[in-house]
Amino acid sequence: MIRSLSRLLQPRSIAVIGGGAWCDSVVRQCLKMGYAGPVWPVHPSKETVGGVPTVARLSDLPAAPDAAFIGINRRLTIETVAGLRAMGAGGAICFASGFREADSETGDGADLQAALVAAAGDMPIIGPNCYGLINYLDGALLWPDQHGGQRVDRGVTVLTQSSNIALNITMQARGLPLAYVATAGNQAQTGLAEIGSALLEDPRVSALGLHIEGIGDVAAFQALAAEAHARGKPIVALKAGKSERARAAAVSHTASLTGSDASARALLRRLGIAQVESLTAFLETLKLLHMAGPLRSNRVVSLSCSGGEASLIADSAEGRNVAFPQLSDAQSRRLRDALGPMVALANPLDYHTFIWTDAARMAEVFVTMMAGDVAIGCLIVDFPRADRCDPVDWECVLEAGEAVVRAQDKPFALLATLPETLPEPLVARAIRAGLVPLHGLDDALSAIEAAAFLGQSRAASQPVLASGAPRDIRTLSEAEAKDALARHGLVVPRARQVAGADQLAQTLVAFPPPLVIKAEGLAHKTDAGGVAFFRNKTCKAREIALGMGCESWLVEEMVEGGVAELLVGVVRDPAHGFVLTIGAGGTLTELWRDTRTALLPVVAGEIEDMLNGLRIAPLLRGYRGAAGADIASIVEAVLAVQAYVMEHREMLDEIEINPLIVTPERAVAVDALIRKGEKE
Structure with a gap:
């Protein structure tokens, strides 16, 4: 079923149902953020909620609300959802817990969740067991707590299954403009991918960040990736659960190597969704994507006035898909003229402090470094703390960086090795100058790697091959498996399946060496002593085979000359x-x-x-x-x-x-x- 979430996500009116502290917060936060539409609290006995007069019943509302925050107990939540649907509301956030996530404790959670979905029908609901959403573009907050964000005209969307992580992200001080922060809760009706697709429809959203605990509906994620690609809006994911989970009673090496994380990674890669490994890298990647979009390559130049910083970024790049291209002869000549004979010319470049405070010469060096075939430049600088130091001598960095942005069309990042040495006021100045402020070498390089992946990748057009759910699983013999695969074109050795000592003896006479004898019925035969190799005819072959502890064997040609x-x-x-x-x-x-x-x-x-x-x-x-x-x-x-x-x-x-x-x-x-x- 295709449901429009537009009224819920960009509401022109909001109903807040309940009287607890969380409902009070929803009302007050909407007023504080300057929400332009009406906020209607609903409570049977309280006169006000959040300082706004209430109505006693849904039927007393002046109109059907575009969005509702339901902050009452789980059973009343179901009844209220049915009432909102009947009156034509645009959708609801279901805050209450005690549904499917608590079924093992309550015994009725799954049934109540099914009843909730039935009550909603075709009216969108998000949750239950979730905080809801913040629309920083319009100042609409269906959010039962404090938050650290502010109104923006354009920004990224962060969508997570964890309400607490969403709350923490609103408190970031990295200069990342947040357009929406939304949580999905139990996803009883509306899943992560469906919410993501709806949020991408807003032209004010530049990129989508997903914190994923479980992917769930693969087809929905494929649709989300296709939607994002069509709109030119990149997606970055932070996927929980990276630890490998080998299958119980693994029979093959493959099963022990391939866990849920490996398959999730493969899916995200196939869908053209960049994946990062930490929450801080997640935020830095979204910031880079918002300001610069996907990068056209993974080629980077790095500039610093310290050899130590040049070494740090080079070391941080090890094992990552980022490259520091060598300088051209023309670049080297221009840099030598600007920096003199005592500076070793390389990328990463330590330009020393000979030109420090000379913003014009600094800009000349930086522009020269950016002239090659590179996608982004990183100017490494950590500013002194303003409460104890005088940062005036660092003004040259911002001046030179702004000149670089004006002189060429590639993103130029102001990169601090320590997050605290690039505080919010300086971040704001950097953004006004057109610089991309990045925090931390590892996180910055993760962001660059992800943005370069997004610049090269495309969502796969072929849908993922869905699996069945087979029962009574059995392991085919090696001979059966090879025969089945050979019928589909796999090349297998010439072989003969034999049973009993007499047939084994006859086969060994007829079958020319070099050959291999394998015991049938053993997993990991080599480890169990069930494989023997014979390059020449030998009377011991039969004796060795009979000592393998089995009654049938596979005798086959030995494949030699392997690379x-x-x-x-x-x-x-x-x-x-x-x-x-x-x-x-x-x-x-x-x-x-x-x-x-x-x-x-x-x-x-x-x-x-x-x-x-x-x-x-x-x-x-x-x-x-x-x-x-x-x-x-x-x-x-x-x-x-x-x-x-x-x-x-x-x-x-x-x-x-x-x-x-x-x-x-x-x-x-x-x-x-x-x-x-x-x-x-």
Whole structure:
């Protein structure tokens, strides 16, 4: 069902239902923020709420409110929602708790939440168990507490599932203009993605920040990403729950490597949503996106008057997808003329203090550094505290920075290594000068990395492949798994399945070496002593095989000449679809943890990008003159696995090829595992 949230999010009238301190706060905060519309408190016995006269019943209101804040107990909340719907209200915030989130304690929370949704019908509700929202553009607050924001004409939207985190974000002092701060609570009716899409419709919103505890409706998030892309508004996410959660009784390496966080990351990446790792990086990224938008590349120049700061930013960049391009000859010549012979010319640049307080020469140096193929410049400077020091000698920085902004069209950031050395008054001055104020080296580089990702990425047009919910899951034998995958194009070794000592003996006579004998029915056969290799005919092969403690074996050709061993795995994630993992394979897979993940379906180019992102990528390309792997064959193998998944998605639980031995001519799956069940 498509519901319009516009009346709820940009209300022309607000009803506040209840008489507690939270309702009093809603009324007072609206008045304090200069909300232009009427605020109508509703209470059966109190004469005023928040200093405004009340009416006793909903029916006494002069008109149906565009938005209502319901601050009463959970059972009365349901009754009130039904009444608001009947009178044609635009929507409601349900503040009360004790619904689904408390079902284990109350025993009736889930039932009450279902009743609440039924009472709302097609009228939008947000919550229950949430603070609500703040519209700083129009001064409309359906918010039961203090907050630290102020009215703005344009800004970013922050949407979170945590009311307390939302409250904390309103208290930021980083110069981030907040257009909306909204919470989603239990998402009983209206989910995070639906609220996000509605907020992006406001032309005054520049970017969307999502704090996500659980993604939930994947299709809704795909629609949100498509909406954001169409409107040219970037999304950045802070996803909770990064700890890996290996599956219970993991049979494969893939299952132990791929947790809920890996699949969520893959989904966000696929949707073109940038992901950051901390709340401070989240705020800095939103600030950069608001002022500069997505960056056209990850190429950065850094300027400081200290070698220590130049080293710090260089070290902070390690492991990040940011680059400091070398200076051109023309840049070096101009810098040498401006700085003299004693300054080492490099990027990051320590321009020393020889030109400090000479704003014109500083600007000349900064503009020269920005002349190359770079997306953003970072001027590192920490201002002295004004209560104990005289900051007058730092005026040159703002003057020179403003000159750089006027001289070229790339974003230029004023970057403080310590947040407290770039306080709000200076942040405001920097913004007026056209500079992007950033706080903290790590957070600033995270913001640049995210903005560069957004400048290059596009939301995938193909929908995520939905998984089924199979029951009675069983593990196919290796022979069954290989046969099934081979029918979809996967290359497997020539093999023979045998049972009993006599058949084993006959097969060993007929099957030429080099060969491999594998015990059937064992998980992680190598670790359990269930694999033996024979390069030449030997009378011990039968004896060794019989000592494996099984009654049937797989005898197959030994694949030689391998450049590398890879893992190719697919795991069903009920929340996100099917997660593809490609990485360094073999017995040390979990030790190396050299993997890349994506959500199915993928195309050949995405598979190649995953391979190029591995630490063993140089080996695959041919390391130090050695022969490289046949990359096209690896891609074909992954696409064969995907073809099987797509055909069996309703029954499939997981697949693993480990190892996929890749040679200069082919890619061969020498071990395979499939777990599948019946349709639910």
